[in-house]
Amino acid sequence: xxxxxxxxxxxxxxxxxxxxxxxxxxxxxxxxxxxxxxxxxxxxxxxxxxxxxxxxxxxxxxxxxxxxxxxxxxxxxxxxxxxxxxxxxxxxxxxxxxxxxxxxxxxxxxxxxxxxxxxxxxxxxxxxxxxxxxxxxxxxxxxxxxxxxxxxxxxxxxxxxxxxxxxxxxxxxxxxxxxxxxxxxxxxxxxxxxxxxxxxxxxxxxxxxxxxxxxxxxxxxxxxxxxxxxxxxxxxxxxxxxxxxxxxxxxxxxxxxxxxxxxxxxxxxxxxxxxxxxxxxxxxxxxxxxxxxxxxxxxxxxxxxxxxxxxxxxxxxxxxxxxxxxxxxxxxxxxxxxxxxxxxxxxxxxxxxxxxxxxxxxxxxxxxxxxxxxxxxxxxxxxxxxxxxxxxxxxxxxxxxxxxxxxxxxxxxxxxxxxxxxxxxxxxxxxxxxxxxxxxxxxxxxxxxxxxxxxxxxxxxxxxxxxxxxxxxxxxxxxxxxxxxxxxxxxxxxxxxxxxxxxxxxxxxxxxxxxxxxxxxxxxxxxxxxxxxxxxxxxxxxxxxxxxxxxxxxxxxxxxxxxxxxxxxxxxxxxxxxxxxxxxxxxxxxxxxxxxxxxxxxxxxxxxxxxxxxxxxxxxxxxxxxxxxx
Amino acid sequence: xxxxxxxxxxxxxxxxxxxxxxxxxxxxxxxxxxxxxxxxxxxxxxxxxxxxxxxxxxxxxxxxxxxxxxxxxxxxxxxxxxxxxxxxxxxxxxxxxxxxxxxxxxxxxxxxxxxxxxxxxx
Numbered sequence: 001x002x003x004x005x006x007x008x009x010x011x012x013x014x015x016x017x018x019x020x021x022x023x024x025x026x027x028x029x030x031x032x033x034x035x036x037x038x039x040x041x042x043x044x045x046x047x048x049x050x051x052x053x054x055x056x057x058x059x060x061x062x063x064x065x066x067x068x069x070x071x072x073x074x075x076x077x078x079x080x081x082x083x084x085x086x087x088x089x090x091x092x093x094x095x096x097x098x099x100x101x102x103x104x105x106x107x108x109x110x111x112x113x114x115x116x117x118x119x120x121x122x123x124x125x126x127x128x129x130x131x132x133x134x135x136x137x138x139x140x141x142x143x144x145x146x147x148x149x150x151x152x153x154x155x156x157x158x159x160x161x162x163x164x165x166x167x168x169x170x171x172x173x174x175x176x177x178x179x180x181x182x183x184x185x186x187x188x189x190x191x192x193x194x195x196x197x198x199x200x201x202x203x204x205x206x207x208x209x210x211x212x213x214x215x216x217x218x219x220x221x222x223x224x225x226x227x228x229x230x231x232x233x234x235x236x237x238x239x240x241x242x243x244x245x246x247x248x249x250x251x252x253x254x255x256x257x258x259x260x261x262x263x264x265x266x267x268x269x270x271x272x273x274x275x276x277x278x279x280x281x282x283x284x285x286x287x288x289x290x291x292x293x294x295x296x297x298x299x300x301x302x303x304x305x306x307x308x309x310x311x312x313x314x315x316x317x318x319x320x321x322x323x324x325x326x327x328x329x330x331x332x333x334x335x336x337x338x339x340x341x342x343x344x345x346x347x348x349x350x351x352x353x354x355x356x357x358x359x360x361x362x363x364x365x366x367x368x369x370x371x372x373x374x375x376x377x378x379x380x381x382x383x384x385x386x387x388x389x390x391x392x393x394x395x396x397x398x399x400x401x402x403x404x405x406x407x408x409x410x411x412x413x414x415x416x417x418x419x420x421x422x423x424x425x426x427x428x429x430x431x432x433x434x435x436x437x438x439x440x441x442x443x444x445x446x447x448x449x450x451x452x453x454x455x456x457x458x459x460x461x462x463x464x465x466x467x468x469x470x471x472x473x474x475x476x477x478x479x480x481x482x483x484x485x486x487x488x489x490x491x492x493x494x495x496x497x498x499x500x501x502x503x504x505x506x507x508x509x510x511x512x513x514x515x516x517x518x519x520x521x522x523x524x525x526x527x528x529x530x531x532x533x534x535x536x537x538x539x540x541x542x543x544x545x546x547x548x549x550x551x552x553x554x555x556x557x558x559x560x561x562x563x564x565x566x567x568x569x570x571x572x573x574x575x576x577x578x579x580x581x582x583x584x585x586x587x588x589x590x591x592x593x594x595x596x597x598x599x600x601x602x603x604x605x606x607x608x609x610x611x612x613x614x615x616x617x618x619x620x621x622x623x624x625x626x627x628x629x630x
Numbered sequence: 631x632x633x634x635x636x637x638x639x640x641x642x643x644x645x646x647x648x649x650x651x652x653x654x655x656x657x658x659x660x661x662x663x664x665x666x667x668x669x670x671x672x673x674x675x676x677x678x679x680x681x682x683x684x685x686x687x688x689x690x691x692x693x694x695x696x697x698x699x700x701x702x703x704x705x706x707x708x709x710x711x712x713x714x715x716x717x718x719x720x721x722x723x724x725x726x727x728x729x730x731x732x733x734x735x736x737x738x739x740x741x742x743x744x745x746x747x748x749x750x751x752x
Contacts, residue, residue, distance in 0.1 A: 407716070410717045411688060411716055414735075416645075418651060418737035419651040420647075420737075422651035422737075423654060425740040439650060440654075443654075450647070
């Protein structure tokens with residue numbers, strides 16, 4: 001930007017000559033050279049022409065004089081010769097006419113009778129007299145004023161003789177020629193000046209015409225460089241400059257559009273920034289981000305409050321500073337940093353301002369554009385109240401469950417109790433009645449047994465598990481079960497079918513006695529669901545995944561699925577939900593604890609039991625047990 | 631014959647012990663018919679009208695309250711005595727709505743059952 005601004009100050013740049021002046025200078029110089037060349041060529045041509053004319057005139061005069069003065073020379077008639085020369089200089093441009101006699105004396109010298117009979121010794125005369133050609137031409141000066149003169153000499157021969165009888169010399173003035181040439185020079189100079197002036201003016205105009213739009217462009221670029229983009233250049237020169245201006249406008253437009261876009265983006269970024277800041281400041285969750293080295297990059301007020309750094313400037317602080325106040329948080333972050341890809345949830349307990357708080361800490365990793373670890377972001381959610389609520393709900397649930405259990409128990413005990421009470425009350429009155437004692441003996445012990453069985457079931461349900469786990473082959477265990485059930489099934493119209501895999505279905509860690517009891521409850525349930533007969537299918541299969549959330553043990557390899565399917569009437573969806581609850585029963589026999597016990601045994605084997613049922617189409621209990629690694 | 635038929639007592643309960651105890655209490659002196667499910671009793675009640683009906687509430691299929699409601703809606707003159715082991719009082723309110731004669735809680739008292747039977751049948 002600075003460079004641009006400096007460039008804009010064009011006038012102050014060293015050796016800066018504006019384009020306009022360069023143009024004018026060059027065009028003027030060209031004009032001067034051109035005019036000079038024309039003048040030189042013209043003058044050379046003109047002087048050659050005039051000189052040629054002067055020479056021919058001189059030769060013509062000399063030859064005519066030679067013809068007329070032949071006789072006078074032959075006779076040495078000096079008077080006639082003098083008359084002839086004086087007549088010949090009537091023309092003002094003929095400066096002198098000299099006629100030399102056979103002996104080279106001056107026979108006649110125009111307007112100089114005093115020189116008649118003298119010998120002239122100047123260099124021009126000597127050369128003229130020595131010349132043997134038809135004529136000789138020399139340049140010289142004449143008179144006191146040193147007038148430039150062309151000396152033309154012609155020798156005179158008598159007819160039939162080769163003897164030279166004299167020499168005619170005519171001096172023609174070169175002054176008119178020089179004058180003419182000067183005049184020409186003057187005219188050319190004048191014309192040249194006018195042309196130069198016109199040319200300069202023209203070039204000034206032309207330069208102005210060319211450079212004005214360029215200057216406008218320069219000014220615009222200077223303005224643009226200074227940041228003023230709200231301008232458009234209107235240049236209609238129909239040449240490259242117009243294209244340049246249009247391109248400039250387009251460029252400015254593009255820059256403006258981009259600037260607008262940037263401005264909008266900046267506004268949006270600022271808005272998001274404010275929003276984020278506001279969010280960070282007002283959110284009840286604590287949020288802190290930590291660099292790889294453990295420096296705290298950001299920490300919102302809630303996080304500061306939770307970590308006991310309220311009021312302190314937490315930025316640039318190392319995470320170990322939290323050790324004193326919240327060791328659990330410090331440890332959690334340190335562990336995650338060592339793992340370097342932490343995204344783990346953990347409940348941590350902190351001291352809190354007034355009372356201990358439970359914080360659910362979760363983390364995620366912020367990565368830079370190259371996907372490298374940038375910051376660890378830790379979210380701290382205060383779940384103290386939730387935990388309290390959970391505890392309250394659990395307590396309520398416990399009480400409610402206890403209520404249901406108590407009601408169920410009351411029902412299950414009162415029925416046999418009522419029967420026993422009735423028989424005991426009737427005993428004194430009806431002891432003698434025939435058949436009464438028989439009925440008494442049949443009913444009372446049976447009802448007492450019922451109560452006892454109920455208590456045993458209840459105890460089993462409530463008891464801490466005392467299992468003896470050993471690796472058991474599922475298939476052999478189930479075969480053992482089927483043999484046991486066979487006794488029960490023989491009394492009914494129910495057919496039992498087993499579907500075991502071809503290969504060994506696997507080994508589980510189990511207490512065989514407990515599992516057999518659990519399965520027995522299911523078979524009894526199926527038998528009671530099919531009073532008019534039907535089919536019980538027991539199926540075993542291996543499963544890699546299960547339809548519920550679970551964590552596999554280290555020595556576990558998949559699951560074994562065992563299903564008990566009957567063809568009874570089925571149960572409703574609502575009954576299916578309650579089927580494993582103690583004392584829930586839809587049957588007229590049993591305590592309602594059988595399936596609850598089965599559920600408990602399966603769960604304590606690390607498994608799950610589920611019931612699938614469609615009314616009118618039977619019920620299917622599906623058990624998943626963890627399979628041991630082979 | 632008609633008179634005799636009218637003197638019949640029905641006992642509807644899914645618990646064999648309760649049916650046995652009613653047999654011991656009333657079987658020697660009155661014609662008592664036992665049903666171990668509400669469904670079976672309802673079938674018979676389509677055609678017959680007992681004088682007295684001892685009815686359990688918690689039974690598979692049709693429960694006692696539903697059966698009581700059905701008798702009440704039909705406008706039968708049968709006196710219905712609910713006998714239940716359920717501890718909840720809400721059932722008693724419901725039974726009263728449907729014109730129950732007596733609401734007895736198990737364990738039953740022999741004298742009370744005999745007294746009710748005498749009152750209704752004589």
